[in-house]
Amino acid sequence: METAQRTMMNPEEIQGFVRSLVEDTVGRDVDIDDGTELLRSNIVDSMGVVEMISSVERAFSLEIEPKDMVEENLNSIDNITAFLQRKADPDRE
Numbered sequence: 001m002e003t004a005q006r007t008m009m010n011p012e013e014i015q016g017f018v019r020s021l022v023e024d025t026v027g028r029d030v031d032i033d034d035g036t037e038l039l040r041s042n043i044v045d046s047m048g049v050v051e052m053i054s055s056v057e058r059a060f061s062l063e064i065e066p067k068d069m070v071e072e073n074l075n076s077i078d079n080i081t082a083f084l085q086r087k088a089d090p091d092r093e
Contacts, residue, residue, distance in 0.1 A: 034077040
């Protein structure tokens with residue numbers, strides 16, 4: 001996975017990046033789709049969440065605040081993608 005800093009991408013590119021990030025974090029063959037609950041399904045544990053947050057912060061040159069580190073933002077590829085889109089364009093909310 002590329003870890004160079006990026007500017008925000010279109011929604012499809014963000015989702016592709018997040019999908020790759022989750023696959024790299026999981027590090028094993030699992031059958032997940034974009035709506036699979038990563039935490040509740042024990043696909044990603046708390047350390048995996050920390051790794052993903054760190055990777056997203058580096059890749060997109062942004063800071064994820066503790067108040068944003070909640071399950072509804074981080075529990076699936078779809079949720080992470082939507083969260084990043086909101087961070088990129090706060091006026092969308």
